[in-house]
Amino acid sequence: MLEDKNKKFTPLSELGEFGLIDHLSKLLTFKREDTIIGIGDDAAILDHNGYETLISKDLLTEGVHFDFFYTPLKHLGYKAIVVNISDIAAMGGEPTHAIVGIAVSARSSVEALEEIYEGMQIACSRYGIELVGGDTTTSTSGMTISVTAIGRVKKGEAILRSTAKPSDLIVVTGDLGGAYCGLLVLEREKEVFKANPYVQPDLSPYDYVVRRLLRPEARTDALEQLKALGIRPTSMIDISDGLSSELLHITTKSGVGARIYENKLPIDQQTFKVCEEMQLNATTVALNGGEDYELLFTIPLSDYEKIKNHPDFTVIGHMTEPNLPATLVTNLNEEIPITAQGWNSFKKQNT
Amino acid sequence: MLEDKNKKFTPLSELGEFGLIDHLSKLLTFKREDTIIGIGDDAAILDHNGYETLISKDLLTEGVHFDFFYTPLKHLGYKAIVVNISDIAAMGGEPTHAIVGIAVSARSSVEALEEIYEGMQIACSRYGIELVGGDTTTSTSGMTISVTAIGRVKKGEAILRSTAKPSDLIVVTGDLGGAYCGLLVLEREKEVFKANPYVQPDLSPYDYVVRRLLRPEARTDALEQLKALGIRPTSMIDISDGLSSELLHITTKSGVGARIYENKLPIDQQTFKVCEEMQLNATTVALNGGEDYELLFTIPLSDYEKIKNHPDFTVIGHMTEPNLPATLVTNLNEEIPITAQGWNSFKKQNT
Structure with a gap:
């Protein structure tokens, strides 16, 4: 329910993903001293007592990011973790933890979720991180997997997108x-x-x-x-x-x-x-x-x-x-x- | 695609949400010294250099958690943040940041997402936290909103579910x-x-x-x-x-x-x-x-x-x-x- 029903609508396709992110990010403000970087890089950076905590999030949706016809569930779980770890790595950080949300049709099976979690656990072991819980709920249709990855980096040592120099x-x-x-x-x-x-x-x-x-x-x-x-x-x-x-x-x-x-x-x-x-x-x-x-x-x-x-x-x-x-x-x-x-x-x- | 197609399937409804969480959590292992609490409470607790970082995640799915027929988008955004802050509060923690993922039909409008983000921003201001980005992507059908909230608590001061005493x-x-x-x-x-x-x-x-x-x-x-x-x-x-x-x-x-x-x-x-x-x-x-x-x-x-x-x-x-x-x-x-x-x-x- 939109607040003003007479508003005119802009289709999402008109802005595209990056345009949309830019657009929505103008709605956000950053004033906290412990927010080192809010949006605009691979991960956000939070100051936690000398160390900096990195946090990134990626969603994978059925029919858009994966097709169950040819995607083994264990690989899907593995990939959902890896793509988030990749964001932490891209900041020069050490990944430490992940937290997962899965929305799944009620007609899905426990075994299907088990295989996804097994794949996630394999990825976590491989990269030395731990899955510290999350939320599992139903969706009215396709599956959505949401992973948030946490990592850390020594203060000031995160590698940003914004610091390349001419001639590099x-x-x-x-x-x-x-x-x-x-x-x-x-x-x-x-x-x-x-x-x-x-x-x-x-x-x-x-x-x-x-x-x-x-x-x-x-x-x-x-x-x-x-x-x-x-x-x-x-x-x-x-x-x-x-x-x-x-x-x-x-x-x-x-x-x-x-x-x-x-x-x-x-x-x-x-x-x-x-x-x-x-x-x-x-x-x-x-x-x-x-x-x-x-x-x-x-x-x-x-x-x-x-x-x-x-x-x-x-x-x-x-x-x-x-x-x-x-x-x-x-x-x-x-x-x-x-x-x-x-x-x-x-x-x-x-x- | 399941690994073994001859496996027998357990419908999710047989286990229910808590049974499922218990079941899947057995697949997870915790060995890192900086994982204070993995799963099993309102939020996970990570040791970040003396302070403890709390992290919690909740998914809201269309048709299950909200109905657009009577849910104003701004309220939906507000609520998506608040329910996660509530998890941090339930650990006795101070909420500090949130990171958001929204999967939305490509037929949705930019204005709809804007109203959701405005509601989120209002909630963030109200609770003194900051939204440090996330991911926006398409879904083949209904909307899924995934919020991860971050908070902190002094070392050892998190209030757990597991520490009630008889006669309390x-x-x-x-x-x-x-x-x-x-x-x-x-x-x-x-x-x-x-x-x-x-x-x-x-x-x-x-x-x-x-x-x-x-x-x-x-x-x-x-x-x-x-x-x-x-x-x-x-x-x-x-x-x-x-x-x-x-x-x-x-x-x-x-x-x-x-x-x-x-x-x-x-x-x-x-x-x-x-x-x-x-x-x-x-x-x-x-x-x-x-x-x-x-x-x-x-x-x-x-x-x-x-x-x-x-x-x-x-x-x-x-x-x-x-x-x-x-x-x-x-x-x-x-x-x-x-x-x-x-x-x-x-x-x-x-x-």
Whole structure:
């Protein structure tokens, strides 16, 4: 029930997810001394007596973020925890706890919830965190999983999105576009199955990309490697919505430009193979496919020697002066502006 | 997708909400030194460098916890925050922050979300806390609101459910059963409206009980009053599912019995009036109607003089020895066992 029924309505798709967040965040005010960062980064930062507490929240909804047709429940539980840990890692923090809410149809079974919780528990053990409860309730239809992750970082040591400097190098962990290719493969097999339920799909040629989608990992290990290399990133974000949109978050928040190079983008062979099969451009997929949960960060130019031959870190470009845009230098040596074409759950539903 | 498709399934309704929580909690392990309390109380307790951080989570789902037919969006936002603050208050804590997730149909409007956020912001200001972000995404159908509240308490000062002693007095704040009567009135008016949309309901004779449902408050003020009176409760819980079920949480966790008195239960005149109209027993409504968000707590017998004439606190009984059950002494002086008939969202959907 709206307060004023004569108000005119703006469809959510008009603003998109980021526009909506910006819009709603104007309604919030921050005055407490212990609120170090409210909104606008991967996690909020609260001052707890010298240490800073990080807190992040992600929702996963059935039919939007996952499809029970091809999502094993244990993997779903695992992923729900991991995507939140990824937000804490993207602040340079140590994840410590999670709290979970699940809204589920009353027609669901205890065993289904058990498998989800088992997957969550496996993720928690893997990352050394603990699940400290939550809320389970019914929904009138599809399942919604809400996870809040808690972490900590020494005072002042959180790595923000807003602190990249011109001339910093831009680095990503792992490879990009795999999770989106996994989704494309699973959606294709779903259609095949719907047409003929007797065909058993052979997913083994796609094991890597399918795993990227269904059972991603958070790159807490990359933080440890950076520490061992003596590198402190100047800014960081996790890649949940796609490289383009995450890079734009950093350039916008830091007030600098960026230039990345098509021939530097790390792409797995299986990702190339799926792109070929689906007649897609692998660069577009690496730029805009979401859910890779790799880390995107910037480091001082002077740290280049420390990182240049590392198998898990790829330098893909560098930040530029404040008045410059974020651009991609293509293999044909054209420089084109980067736009956010990341995953937009509001538009997705309307198409 | 379940891992083993030949598994037999247990419907959620068979376990009920508390049974399900107990069942799933066996899947969780707690070993971290900074996890003071994982699950089993109103909020989890984390050790953050001397202070303890409280964290609680509640989900509200459309069609189960709220009905847009009669729920103003601003009140919904307000309530979503308040019910979580209530959990922090029930630990004797000071609420400090909240983080919000909303899953909403893509067909919803920006204005609708704005009103919800405005209501949340009003609640946050009212209770001196800050909303530090969250996640907004689409759902394929109804709305789910997930709020995680953060609070703090001095080390060792959290008030648990598990620490009531035999002979302690049982006290409640405010009055009971009002929110459930508000729900009954609004459901009745909804039916009237559906039969004849031209009838404008007059809710003014029911303003108090309707407000109890739609715009509850968390009793942080009661904590301050207790402090001023020099009383430290020995155990505490908030009444979200009904007095009976909350009292049983305390007796079970504390390992003691309890005896409460029908003629002591605080019930508002409007609640009596609605019970009369609906031909319901007001005691049953006070015992089992949920969503009052009052506090139920125990105090040492020696504190009786400090509290006995307080207008906002009612002594309704006392704890008894460990081997005794929780009972109600009726107005006819019969002693009957108390059973948990609180709100069960899993069963509710099946009836």
